């Protein structure tokens with residue numbers, strides 16, 4: 268079954284998204300510049316040490332990654348769109364595809380398409396499904412707003428969306444199986460790791476269910492790849508996407524979409540035509556000219572991850588420390604479910620308005636993510652996330668801040 272591109276609206280980047288990206292862009296140096304006003308009205312820049320606990324938002328990337336981007340673009344700029352340049356362009360993208368396939372154990376590298384970010388990948392996948400009025404989508408309250416927005420945009424075409432809010436993996440499976448049995452479910456769109464509380468959704472179990480009921484499984488791996496083990500030696504969701512700039516510590520404007528069978532194999536009706544003009548699977552998803560510098564930087568970042576390993580034990584021990592300290596402080600409640608959590612994320616909410624207001628006015632050099640709780644938009648959640656490069660002293664000074672204040 269091949270899904271033909273159909274014209275639809277472009278994925279939107281809301282002003283809110285831009286507002287949340289802008290402050291991140293200077294996190295790369297991990298040195299923040301704070302603007303302060305002198306009494307006489309002139310502005311001065313003060314350098315403050317930034318305690319960066321928002322790796323789930325964006326990871327700073329390494330010098331080697333920047334070098335790879337620069338070298339690749341310099342080389343290409345010498346060759347341009349000459350025969351040699353086109354060869355270099357194609358060879359670079361293909362090599363990066365193969366490197367990613369090898370890391371994630373995707374059998375066929377041609378199933379990997381490079382995309383500019385996770386939101387676009389989700390939109391591309393949704394736009395290639397021939398939806399029928401009455402089709403149903405299952406998703407969760409834990410999806411990112413930019414992904415949810417594209418799902419909701421299908422509603423005027425007669426697509427029904429069920430947003431589940433399970434408290435355990437078993438509950439999720441039961442709810443999904445009931446809906447698969449009783450409704451015309453076309454697709455499940457779900458995160459691998461929740462951006463809200465770091466819970467790990469049981470995607471392999473869901474895959475088996477969707478196979479039995481002929482529904483598509485579309486997985487948002489934005490918080491998973493480079494954070495928890497992700498590989499597909501013997502099974503693969505119908506679509507799995509992730510950006511480069513989060514846990515892979517790659518450049519912004521990069522990402523990958525791994526295509527499963529329904530997006531790879533030609534429809535019976537199209538088979539003869541497809542045989543004649545056979546295109547690799549990625550070709551229908553990699554639109555127009557790509558930035559091979561960024562793609563090479565992304566592949567380099569993934570290669571560094573592969574070489575250095577995920578350092579799960581280090582991340583777990585930091586999580587345990589955060590959890591332990593917060594369990595001794597009053598005024599906060601953990602955001603967790605009765606299932607596994609990823610090691611680099613910990614989230615909590617405040618039990619009262621006073622603590623919430625106080626935490627929102629935390630020292631400005633601490634960077635964490637504050638978000639409205641999906642079930643109660645008037646209440647606030649706080650997500651802290653770290654990598655193995657996060658300085659232990661930084662995490663400790665945040666924990667001391669809690670111990671001293673709550």
Ligand SMILES: Cc1ncc(COP(=O)(O)O)c(C=O)c1O
Nearest residue numbers: 384385386411462487489490510
């Ligand atoms: C789970 C999840 N999906 C998607 C996104 C959007 O990612 P991108 O900026 O790559 O489109 C985010 C961003 O935080 C996320 O956490």
